[in-house]
Amino acid sequence: MKHKRFSEPDSQIDESPPIMGKWSRLYATVLIIHVLLMLFLWLFGRHWS
Amino acid sequence: MHLVDWVVLFGTLLAIAAYGMYKTRSVANSESYLLGQRELKWWTIGLSIMATQASAITFLSTPGMAFEKGMGFAQFYFGLPIAMVVLAAFVIPHFYRLKVYTAYEFLESRFDLRVRTLTAIFFLLQRGLSAGLTIFAPAIILSTILGWPLGLTNLAIGSLVIVYTVSGGTHAVSQTQKQQMIVILGGMVIAGVILMYKLPQSVGMGDVLSLSGQMGKLEMIDWKFDLENRYNIWSGLLASTFLFMSYFGADQSQVQRYLSGRSLAESRMGLLFNGVIKVPMQVLVLFIGLMVFVFFQFERPPIHFNQGNLNKISSISQQGAYPYADSLQRLEALQATLFAERRDALDRFVEARKSGSEEEMSLAVTEIKASNEREQALRSSVKELIQEANPSLNTLDSDYVFITFVMRYLPIGLVGLLLAVIFSAAMSSTASEINALATATVVDLYRRSIVRGKGDRHYLNMSKAFTLLWGIVALTFASVANLFDNLVEAVNIVGSIFYGTVLGVFAVAFFFRSIGARAVFWAALISETMVIALFWLHEEGHSPFTYLWLVPIGCFLVIGLSYGINTLFPDKTPLLLEEEESS
Numbered sequence: 001m002k003h004k005r006f007s008e009p010d011s012q013i014d015e016s017p018p019i020m021g022k023w024s025r026l027y028a029t030v031l032i033i034h035v036l037l038m039l040f041l042w043l044f045g046r047h048w049s
Numbered sequence: 050m051h052l053v054d055w056v057v058l059f060g061t062l063l064a065i066a067a068y069g070m071y072k073t074r075s076v077a078n079s080e081s082y083l084l085g086q087r088e089l090k091w092w093t094i095g096l097s098i099m100a101t102q103a104s105a106i107t108f109l110s111t112p113g114m115a116f117e118k119g120m121g122f123a124q125f126y127f128g129l130p131i132a133m134v135v136l137a138a139f140v141i142p143h144f145y146r147l148k149v150y151t152a153y154e155f156l157e158s159r160f161d162l163r164v165r166t167l168t169a170i171f172f173l174l175q176r177g178l179s180a181g182l183t184i185f186a187p188a189i190i191l192s193t194i195l196g197w198p199l200g201l202t203n204l205a206i207g208s209l210v211i212v213y214t215v216s217g218g219t220h221a222v223s224q225t226q227k228q229q230m231i232v233i234l235g236g237m238v239i240a241g242v243i244l245m246y247k248l249p250q251s252v253g254m255g256d257v258l259s260l261s262g263q264m265g266k267l268e269m270i271d272w273k274f275d276l277e278n279r280y281n282i283w284s285g286l287l288a289s290t291f292l293f294m295s296y297f298g299a300d301q302s303q304v305q306r307y308l309s310g311r312s313l314a315e316s317r318m319g320l321l322f323n324g325v326i327k328v329p330m331q332v333l334v335l336f337i338g339l340m341v342f343v344f345f346q347f348e349r350p351p352i353h354f355n356q357g358n359l360n361k362i363s364s365i366s367q368q369g370a371y372p373y374a375d376s377l378q379r380l381e382a383l384q385a386t387l388f389a390e391r392r393d394a395l396d397r398f399v400e401a402r403k404s405g406s407e408e409e410m411s412l413a414v415t416e417i418k419a420s421n422e423r424e425q426a427l428r429s430s431v432k433e434l435i436q437e438a439n440p441s442l443n444t445l446d447s448d449y450v451f452i453t454f455v456m457r458y459l460p461i462g463l464v465g466l467l468l469a470v471i472f473s474a475a476m477s478s479t480a481s482e483i484n485a486l487a488t489a490t491v492v493d494l495y496r497r498s499i500v501r502g503k504g505d506r507h508y509l510n511m512s513k514a515f516t517l518l519w520g521i522v523a524l525t526f527a528s529v530a531n532l533f534d535n536l537v538e539a540v541n542i543v544g545s546i547f548y549g550t551v552l553g554v555f556a557v558a559f560f561f562r563s564i565g566a567r568a569v570f571w572a573a574l575i576s577e578t579m580v581i582a583l584f585w586l587h588e589e590g591h592s593p594f595t596y597l598w599l600v601p602i603g604c605f606l607v608i609g610l611s612y613g614i615n616t617l618f619p620d621k622t623p624l625l626l627e628e629e630e631s632s
Binding site: 015016017018023026027030031033034037038041042044045047048049 | 138259263312313321328
């Protein structure tokens with residue numbers, strides 16, 4: 001019987017994403033897409049207003 | 050409504066429900082009932098998450114918001130991708146490591162049973178209320194269309210959801226949501242195409258955008274920081290991020306969706322998929338509302354979109370010889386004259402755009418704006434008339450704008466399909482809600498604290514019984530609910546009151562490891578009381594904080610108070626998980 005610590009790493013946590021190789025890259029991509037989308041919406045609104 | 054529409058509507062809904070029941074006929078233990086055997090791929094998880102969040106309210110209220118106020122509501126969702134990344138990176142791994150059934154189960158491992166039970170009860174309170182509203186929203190429409198009593202309509206909608214959710218549990222919810230989401234997205238795209246097709250031939254997409262922009266409907270980003278303004282980029286990026294972290298990270302109706310993933314990677318991908326798709330989807334729904342606005346510039350709109358209200362004042366007029374019907378007719382005649390003038394200005398606007406005459410265009414825009422303002426004044430007069438005739442009637446009609454367009458202007462067959470979109474959305478979110486309510490009740494309260502040590506069969510049967518019970522509770526709330534100012538906001542307000550506190554508890558659990566159970570328990574109770582007081586103060590006009598800010602306030606109150614209490618009265622809750630693993 002063993003206890004697992006709250007912060008203990010787990011092999012599943014290290015599983016790579018199916019695309020882009022690293023989770024950090026995927027997170028950054030999602031956030032960059034979001035920033036670009038907000039920028040687009042702002043410029044789009046300005047252009048037509 | 051045409052027979053073909055009825056066939057499309059009920060055919061779609063029954064086929065999806067039957068498919069869900071067929072696919073889940075082999076559910077035989079409580080784990081597969083509550084977690085769907087943890088076998089879902091990321092796209093099913095992503096669609097299931099989106100279907101849970103996108104209730105019928107989304108497709109009724111959101112186009113109405115764009116019609117009335119423009120696209121600014123999109124900013125509300127700006128915090129969502131950020132929340133998805135934070136949850137995928139920091140929160141889901143903890144849930145997976147512990148193999149929990151519910152988010153609150155994790156809190157017992159980190160704190161103690163009291164904290165788990167308290168947060169589970171907060172969830173049951175707010176989600177139980179919201180589930181009622183999720184059924185109530187489409188019930189209003191159908192009852193208006195069919196003239197059925199509201200209670201009977203609620204029952205008709207809720208009973209199908211209850212049948213397949215009780216039958217197949219989480220797996221049935223996920224399977225049906227995939228189909229429902231396909232119907233929803235397909236239906237909305239078709240609605241957008243039809244709207245464009247229904248505009249006069251001389252009007253192109255450039256005219257639609259130019260007209261919307263000139264009418265101030267395309268201002269999607271408001272940079273001004275204003276606590277009183279519900280929708281600006283700051284409330285979207287700051288306050289909404291907290292709301293969505295709480296909703297997706299601590300609300301069992303969402304947590305249950307991604308906990309049923311095949312692996313941690315699948316669950317993370319499902320959340321990130323939602324982070325990328327959700328904002329464009331909301332922009333699309335708002336844009337459809339905008340198209341409806343432009344459509345009703347060229348087509349004479351009803352003077353009041355809730356036909357039920359107009360019928361009632363006509364009926365009162367006939368019974369009591371009050372001249373409400375005459376007044377209404379006078380206002381409608383004025384609107385007809387106004388509309389004829391506006392059509393003329395609109396034609397000149399389109400021509401001026403084609404010829405590139407800035408001066409002509411500016412002149413036409415001034416006339417169109419003035420015409421819209423006068424029409425708005427006429428609509429306000431109609432609302433006053435309705436209030437005068439019967440003060441108990443709700444005069445806000447923005448939730449009826451989109452459905453009015455669907456019922457009056459879509460071709461046969463597509464009316465049924467668009468109604469199926471709205472009902473699919475209602476059913477998908479209601480199914481998730483009652484499924485999650487039952488799971489939290491069984492796992493966090495019944496199996497943990499009330500009846501322990503029984504066999505799996507007993508807990509499976511109790512899970513089904515609690516699913517049925519929560520379905521009935523939701524139906525009961527739906528039957529007694531009144532129409533709030535705006536249904537989307539009503540649901541979000543109920544969530545905001547509880548989410549901040551629950552998020553604060555999770556934030557302490559993840560990021561403040563020295564803080565113990567006693568401190569966080571009392572901090573949560575005090576914070577919730579203060580948040581409710583703040584909400585009440587705002588309603589009374591004594592506080593500047595709109596509902597969205599209650600989430601970060603509640604969250605930081607829990608963190609601050611629990612830190613203070615823990616410093617004054619140190620608590621040594623061990624950071625060991627209680628779950629035992631066989632070595």
